[in-house]
Amino acid sequence: MPELPEVETTRRGIAPLVSGKPLREFVVREPRLRWPVPAELPAILPGHTLLECGRRGKYLLLRFDHGVQIVHLGMSGALRVVARDAFLRPHDHVEWDFGNTILRLHDPRRFGAVLWHPDGGTPVEQHPLLAHLGIEPFDPRFDGNWLHRHFTGKSQAIKQALLAGQAVVGVGNIYASESLFRARIHPATPAGKLSLPRCKRLAAAITATLTDALASGGSTLRDYVNPDSQPGAYFDIHAAVYDREGQPCRICSTAIKRIVQGQRATYYCPRCQRS
């Protein structure tokens, strides 16, 4: 269930191991992911060098010298570097063989994606999947003013507005609840009703929540080169509210509530968080 910190940790984990290396073979064992893996990739990728591993939101961007692979981990996806003789597990769908280094995509639920954007046309940032994404949460331009501007006139609940990713990317279902708790904002509050000061608190809360998660992920970087590690293990999040229905708020001891917004669970403290 990768959110932005997990994706960024993956990027940092694999980048030094695969960047600058020519690809020897690209193997697709199961093309039926979120969208079919383009059938031409095994023919057009080998021999080309992976220049760098980038990221936009939760999309990983593998830049080759003739195009960009757009990789999404979906719900259950994990990318890791494995030994040449590593056992093939079920759900090991895609493999990048760099000779000494092998990168594998493991994704039981197949909500992930591996796409291809060839050079020569529009820049990859204009790809339909990327074109309308909000700002990066670690972009210096992201702050309370940015949020306030984007939420003006919106009646949508703040939780769902965050999840939509059109104001800021990378805030998934878990960190949306956590960020709103940190900012003391009730998740059902209409986004447009948030004052500028509260937007500033929210922006700071989002940055802090993601920074904390990223820090805890950094200590598991070794997992990306250790074939014995837990596949797709979520960071050990010390959640304040997520999945804690009925348990005492860590601040005021009031029972944490669970509601459903847009068919997704939201957790909050009814005493600490106000509309």
Next chain:
DNA sequence: CTTTAACCCTGGAGGC
């Protein structure tokens, strides 16, 4: 335009 719900998929949990 906005809002809502269905859908893609599998593994794990809980009920009986």
Next chain:
DNA sequence: TGCCTCCAGGGTTAAA
């Protein structure tokens, strides 16, 4: 033990 149902998650797409 087994079978059934439900749920989780991200994000696109279709429908209202």
